[in-house]
Structures are given as structure tokens and as C-alpha cells.
Amino acid sequence: MDKANGTNTASDREILLALFDAALAAALPEGKFKDRLPTPPDAAKGGRTIVIGAGKASARMARAFEEEWGHPCEGLIVTRYGHGCETQHIEIVEAAHPVPDQAGLDAARRILELARSAGPDDLVVCLMSGGASSLLTLPAEGLTLADKQALNSALLKSGAPIGVMNRVRKSMSAIKGGRLAAAIAPARAVTYLISDVPGDDPAAIGSGPTIPEASDPETVLGLMRTWGIEITDKLEQVIRANTVAGEAIPGQEVHMIATPLMALKAAEEKAKTLGLTPLILGDAIEGEAREAGNVFAGIARSASEHGLPAAAPCVLLSGGETTVTVRGKGRGGRSVEFLLALAIALKGLEGVSAISCDTDGVDGTEDNAGAWFDAALLADAASRGLKPDDYLANNDGYSFFSALDRLVMTGPTLTNVNDFRAILVR
CATH class of the missing domain: 3.40.50.10180 (Glycerate kinase, MOFRL-like N-terminal domain)
Structure with a gap:
């Protein structure tokens, strides 16, 4: 935070990863037993x-x-x-x-x-x-x-x-x-x-x-x-x-x-320290990952253009577990599938970035937790001859985000409260 003018000077990537880190920390088991321990056996x-x-x-x-x-x-x-x-x-x-x-x-x-x-x-x-x-x-x-x-x-x-x-x-x-x-x-x-x-x-x-x-x-x-x-x-x-x-x-x-909500609450508190208005959209989001991406794109666009359901600078948080009906032969998990559909629907909307990760550190069967993007994603893809719609059709979000160096790699986190998603609107 820039104390001189009250604005956040961190990059989109830094903010998104900080929110994910806060969610992960809340999901770890350390310190969670001491107030719930049973009477020892005789x-x-x-x-x-x-x-x-x-x-x-x-x-x-x-x-x-x-x-x-x-x-x-x-x-x-x-x-x-x-x-x-x-x-x-x-x-x-x-x-x-x-x-x-x-x-x-x-x-x-x-x-x-x-x-x-x-x-x-x-x-x-x-x-x-x-x-x-x-x-x-x-x-x-x-x-x-x-x-x-x-x-x-x-x-x-x-x-x-x-x-x-x-x-x-x-x-x-x-x-x-x-x-x-x-x-x-x-x-x-x-x-x-x-x-x-x-x-x-x-x-x-x-x-x-x-x-x-x-x-x-x-x-x-x-x-x-x-x-x-x-x-x-x-x-x-x-x-x-x-x-x-x-x-x-x-x-x-x-x-x-x-629980997923505990993780989202921790991210919510972190967002406040970063000068952002947090809004938790739900901890139990289900359905096809790509369809959820389309829906969340509409919410993010509304926040950016109309200040609803939250005004910028804000972050839209959600959890749950989406699914992927496998049609192609790509290397994509549900987090990157959601994120790719979201990016396509947003069409490079300025000031909007996002992260989607599985909190266990493994999205599907690959080695990434998920991925992130900013407004420059689609332009970067076009400059390299990458067609996002083709990657989505092949369930290959992993390869798409890998080619653009936007995968999130944590390794196994040794916890699991399912998906974490954050859409940043600045």
C-alpha cells in the first residue's frame, strides 16, 4: 500500500497470490486440535x-x-x-x-x-x-x-x-x-x-x-x-x-x-489490508467449470462498469468444486478450465485479473495448483499464435497457461478445502 496516496501499488499477480496464500494458511491443520481434544484413554x-x-x-x-x-x-x-x-x-x-x-x-x-x-x-x-x-x-x-x-x-x-x-x-x-x-x-x-x-x-x-x-x-x-x-x-x-x-x-x-469458507474469510481479511473491498460470492459453487467462468465474467464486468455487486477496487472471492466433462485430450484441470473460460468471456477487459487454484496444490492430474491472468493475457496469446478457444475445446487450459508462463506452482500443500478463486477489479 502506498501510504502517501492510499493506493495499492502491488502488481495484480502479487495481490492474487497473496490472497491465495492467506486462504491456504487458514486451511492448514496446525493449531486446530488443541480446543477439540478428547479425554485420553485410561x-x-x-x-x-x-x-x-x-x-x-x-x-x-x-x-x-x-x-x-x-x-x-x-x-x-x-x-x-x-x-x-x-x-x-x-x-x-x-x-x-x-x-x-x-x-x-x-x-x-x-x-x-x-x-x-x-x-x-x-x-x-x-x-x-x-x-x-x-x-x-x-x-x-x-x-x-x-x-x-x-x-x-x-x-x-x-x-x-x-x-x-x-x-x-x-x-x-x-x-x-x-x-x-x-x-x-x-x-x-x-x-x-x-x-x-x-x-x-x-x-x-x-x-x-x-x-x-x-x-x-x-x-x-x-x-x-x-x-x-x-x-x-x-x-x-x-x-x-x-x-x-x-x-x-x-x-x-x-x-x-x-472448511472452504474459513479459507475465503482469511482471504477476505487479507484483501482489506490491501485496500480492496472483498465480496464472497459463495463457498459452494458447483457446475461445469467453463460455464461458471462465463457467469463470473458477467459479474466481474458488472463490477468494473457499474460498481455492482461491488465497486472497484474490489475482489470477488469464491470456492466450491466445479467439474469438467472431458471432451478433448488436453492437460487441463477444473481450475484452469474455469480460468480460461473466464478470460475468453472477459475479452481482455482492462483492470480485471483473476486466479483459480485447487488448494491441495494439484489441479486435476498435473503439477500445477492452477493459474492466474491479467488483462494482457489474450493479447499475449495472440502474439504467440495461441488460440484460447481451441485450447478450451480440447480441455487444455494447462498447456495454454503454461505457454504464457501463468501457471501457479505450489507443490502439494498437504491440505484440501477445494477450489479457491479470486477476481480482482481495479
Whole structure:
């Protein structure tokens, strides 16, 4: 901030990255357990603290829990390849995401065994975050790992929202949809969640391994038909047979320690220190990424030209999880797809820039968190012979922003509260 005239002299890129950094900091698990710790088990009775969990943030959650717990503990966490970290007592294993592999299957079996080993004097701490649906893969009876891999691939290509994907996944799982909670009983269980789903529904985060939910085969089959997921005779039989009542289990607690809204609120406060008027448009934005880009372009244009819904200098913040229906063969995730559609719709509008990133540091399957652009983007692309519409048609936002040196690279952040988007209007 230039104190002499009250204007912000930072570049668009600096401001956008500062907002993203603030959001990420709020999503980290460090310091989030101390006011929510349970009573330790009675050591005189041989009570153990068993820590289990899964997700892209789970390893960092395990490390943070260890630091704040201050008592003996043991356990097993499964996270995505490259998302592990050092812990003192809790074992960390890595597996594939978003399509599961044998390592995830082996880890899920071991985690279920640990849950079943817990007795009435034990405490089971469950650490769950986004990504657990793929990482904690244990097919229901009658299905193989290959069946689950094919299902996950079909779901990812369908364009279905995360809630639909997780509803389908848990219907064919031996561990999701509260089945892990049933295995823990009668031990005490405390679940800590980092939310990556619109609405922060605990049953949807990682497909709710410790959140009991009644099965509804007809609804699941209907969702699969709606989103074009093939229903083989075997899948239908498994879905109808793999039912649970979903009754609440006494003695189990659930705590939400980080959410998309918490991240957006942190970015909101950062924006104020930068002399900007922040406006949170929502923490649960869903739908096709490119369509969302078109909608947000209209809002940004209104802010720029009419001062509505906020007057410049302002920043429009949003979160949630958009989807991409894969039509091309490009290297684009949902963040760069949104951003490319937004840039095309804005047509180089002066004074408007934007960033869109996945808070786990990985947009889709590539090595970038997302990307950013300013008003010069389309002119830069034209000077290099790049046609943005062609890249969008091929779902190739990654290659487009890479060629223009506008990717955002963080590496794995070891947290995950889904998409972060900021549109700066100056």
C-alpha cells in the first residue's frame, strides 16, 4: 500500500497470490486440535489411542495431531503419492489418487483391521479429508479393485458433481458410508474433518467412512443413469446387497477443523489490508467449470462498469468444486478450465485479473495448483499464435497457461478445502 496516496501499488499477480496464500494458511491443520481434544484413554486399563485416516491432508493432520496430543498414540494414515510427511508414531503410507491402486486397497484393509481391534477402553481418532474416497478403497463383496478403478475413471469423466460421485462410491464400498464407524464400535471415536465439499456435509467428505448413512440403492442407480455411468448386472447386484441402516453410533464425535469458507474469510481479511473491498460470492459453487467462468465474467464486468455487486477496487472471492466433462485430450484441470473460460468471456477487459487454484496444490492430474491472468493475457496469446478457444475445446487450459508462463506452482500443500478463486477489479 502506498501510504502517501492510499493506493495499492502491488502488481495484480502479487495481490492474487497473496490472497491465495492467506486462504491456504487458514486451511492448514496446525493449531486446530488443541480446543477439540478428547479425554485420553485410561492407561491403567490398557486404553490405546489409535489414529486412522485418509485423504490428501491426512498426513499433515496426523503430524499436527501428534504435536498437540501429548500422549502415546499409534496408527495408520493413507495419503496421495507425494503428500506424505514425517510423523513420530503414526505410520504414513501413500497411494494413488484419483484412480485407486493396490497400495490404497492394502492400506484400507489394514485401517479396517485397526478399527476392528479397538476395544471399549480405547480411543480411535479418525482424520479425514478430501481424496479419502479414492485412497481408502475397499470394494464391497463381489467387486474387485479393477471394478473400482473402472468406476472411478467413469465418474471422473462424467462431469458429475462431487456429491454424486461420493454417493455412488460409498454404495460399492466395504468401508465408506459409516461402515468404518461400525467397525470401531464399541470404542470411543472422534473424527476430525477438513472439508473439500460444497456445504461441508460430513457424510460427503471422503464418502463419510465414519458418518453413518442409510443406503438407498434406487437413488444411487438413478444417479448413475443420469450421469451416464454404465450399470452392469454385477454392479446393480452389489449396490442392492451392500446396504446399511445408517443408525447413529453412541460415543462418536465429529469436528470440522477447516472448511472452504474459513479459507475465503482469511482471504477476505487479507484483501482489506490491501485496500480492496472483498465480496464472497459463495463457498459452494458447483457446475461445469467453463460455464461458471462465463457467469463470473458477467459479474466481474458488472463490477468494473457499474460498481455492482461491488465497486472497484474490489475482489470477488469464491470456492466450491466445479467439474469438467472431458471432451478433448488436453492437460487441463477444473481450475484452469474455469480460468480460461473466464478470460475468453472477459475479452481482455482492462483492470480485471483473476486466479483459480485447487488448494491441495494439484489441479486435476498435473503439477500445477492452477493459474492466474491479467488483462494482457489474450493479447499475449495472440502474439504467440495461441488460440484460447481451441485450447478450451480440447480441455487444455494447462498447456495454454503454461505457454504464457501463468501457471501457479505450489507443490502439494498437504491440505484440501477445494477450489479457491479470486477476481480482482481495479
